[in-house]
Amino acid sequence: MSLKTIQAAPGFQDYLPKEYQDLLEDGPFFQQRKVSELGSFKEALEEHPMCAGCAMTLFIRLCYIGFPSLEHTVICGTAGCGRLAITQGAVPFVYGNYGDTNAVATGLKRGLEIRFKDQPKDVVVMAGDGGLADIGFHAVMHSWFRKEKFTTIMLDNEVYGNTGGQDSGMTQKGMVMKMAPTGKKFEKMDMLGLAKTAGVAYTARIAPTNPTRVANTVRKAVLIAREVGPTFIQAYTSCNIEYAIPTPKVMDDARDVEKDRYGFQEYFSDDAKTYWEESEKERKRLRRAAKK
Amino acid sequence: MYSVAEIDVEICSATKCRLCTQFCPEGNTILYDEVRGTAYVAVDRCKGCEICVGICDDLAKHHAIKMLPIDQVKDGFEISKVGFLRTLVEPE
Numbered sequence: 469m470s471l472k473t474i475q476a477a478p479g480f481q482d483y484l485p486k487e488y489q490d491l492l493e494d495g496p497f498f499q500q501r502k503v504s505e506l507g508s509f510k511e512a513l514e515e516h517p518m519c520a521g522c523a524m525t526l527f528i529r530l531c532y533i534g535f536p537s538l539e540h541t542v543i544c545g546t547a548g549c550g551r552l553a554i555t556q557g558a559v560p561f562v563y564g565n566y567g568d569t570n571a572v573a574t575g576l577k578r579g580l581e582i583r584f585k586d587q588p589k590d591v592v593v594m595a596g597d598g599g600l601a602d603i604g605f606h607a608v609m610h611s612w613f614r615k616e617k618f619t620t621i622m623l624d625n626e627v628y629g630n631t632g633g634q635d636s637g638m639t640q641k642g643m644v645m646k647m648a649p650t651g652k653k654f655e656k657m658d659m660l661g662l663a664k665t666a667g668v669a670y671t672a673r674i675a676p677t678n679p680t681r682v683a684n685t686v687r688k689a690v691l692i693a694r695e696v697g698p699t700f701i702q703a704y705t706s707c708n709i710e711y712a713i714p715t716p717k718v719m720d721d722a723r724d725v726e727k728d729r730y731g732f733q734e735y736f737s738d739d740a741k742t743y744w745e746e747s748e749k750e751r752k753r754l755r756r757a758a759k760k
Numbered sequence: 761m762y763s764v765a766e767i768d769v770e771i772c773s774a775t776k777c778r779l780c781t782q783f784c785p786e787g788n789t790i791l792y793d794e795v796r797g798t799a800y801v802a803v804d805r806c807k808g809c810e811i812c813v814g815i816c817d818d819l820a821k822h823h824a825i826k827m828l829p830i831d832q833v834k835d836g837f838e839i840s841k842v843g844f845l846r847t848l849v850e851p852e
């Protein structure tokens with residue numbers, strides 16, 4: 469939860485795994501790392517068993533760069549592909565039973581607020597389209613209605629990837645999937661519209677075609693959740709296995725889908741807009757002051 | 761047999777590009793050596809997806825990355841053996 473608590477006692481540091489030592493010496497804690505620095509510091513995301521060339525993996529990797537204070541962040545996830553990587557990151561991970569993430573995150577956020585009065589702790593739900601739009605739908609909606617101050621990130625691969633390719637509410641109409649042998653009969657759910665209706669402070673729709681934009685969007689969503697209210701990111705993160713995308717073509721697919729139906733889109737509530745404009749002004753002022 | 765990405769240091773270090781480091785889906789797999797001014801691959805972490813090849817060829821237009829069967833890789837860098845390094849240049 470903070471670099472202090474993961475710092476090794478003197479004399480023991482040499483006996484810790486190299487990965488751990490690297491995180492302490494060249495890691496991403498207590499500074500906002502930039503996407504342009506990737507490759508030059510030890511990332512929080514360790515080796516993991518997600519498939520080769522998975523766009524979800526890339527998106528998750530970029531989220532860790534976007535989090536505004538990694539050392540004060542807790543991720544809540546659940547069953548699904550993303551969890552295979554997220555559990556291998558140097559950020560506390562809490563497993564919410566499938567469907568329960570946003571109820572668990574509610575308790576976490578409220579508990580942390582009581583325990584750490586002077587230190588904001590960011591809670592972020594990261595889970596699949598099945599976990600959030602289908603089985604966890606009620607918990608997601610009610611966390612929004614209650615205006616819980618945490619970020620929900622949907623890793624939308626438009627399928628139940630981890631269990632072998634069943635259609636979800638987020639699958640496009642007409643797609644032939646394991647439980648839709650003649651093509652899915654219903655439209656893709658409008659989770660962004662539902663979020664707005666439920667009073668979410670900030671929503672974004674994004675594909676991982678522009679790494680800096682992914683990191684900036686995640687950072688924005690977490691900061692707005694900290695100060696204003698619930699935020700939601702819906703990210704296209706294709707499943708190359710179930711949609712049979714050859715891995716060298718994964719980024720071409722992301723660009724095509726982005727152009728066709730998944731373009732970058734943001735929505736701010738009035739409060740979120742006011743907060744964000746003020747905080748941007750303040751950051752600019754601080755940057756100018758630092759230059760002088 | 762599987763293949764991993766190999767970066768041509770001569771081509772890459774002639775550029776100021778770091779594009780593939782931002783698009784590899786895996787963390788700390790394409791690393792960047794500030795001293796030599798080049799990207800390089802941790803061969804034990806590369807999953808052989810070839811996304812970086814498309815990024816270097818089509819976006820960066822530098823054509824510095826080729827896929828190489830793992831048994832033809834000479835002196836491949838393995839991050840699991842030595843850990844994270846800022847540069848592969850030995851200090852004097």
Ligand SMILES: Cc1ncc(C[n+]2csc(CCOP(=O)(O)OP(=O)(O)O)c2C)c(N)n1
Pocket residue numbers: 547548549550565566567595596597598599600623625627628629630631636
């Ligand atoms: C309560 C419960 N029901 C069902 C499952 C089985 N299960 C594991 S992963 C998964 C689907 C994951 O789909 P999604 O949430 O879209 O994530 P993805 O794997 O596509 O990233 C299901 C149904 C479970 N673990 N728990």
Ligand code: SF4
Pocket residue numbers: 518519522523524549625629630706707708709710
């Ligand atoms: S099954 Fe699909 S979503 Fe899951 S890790 Fe593999 S490519 Fe990614």
Ligand code: SF4
Pocket residue numbers: 767771772773775777778779780781799815816820822823824825
């Ligand atoms: S994209 Fe090509 S030129 Fe650019 S850093 Fe990577 S290997 Fe070097």
Ligand code: SF4
Pocket residue numbers: 521764765783784785786789790801805806807808809810811812813
């Ligand atoms: S082939 Fe894939 S995993 Fe390997 S370095 Fe390139 S992008 Fe990364």
Ligand SMILES: [Mg+2]
Pocket residue numbers: 596597598623624625626627628629636
């Ligand atoms: Mg899914």
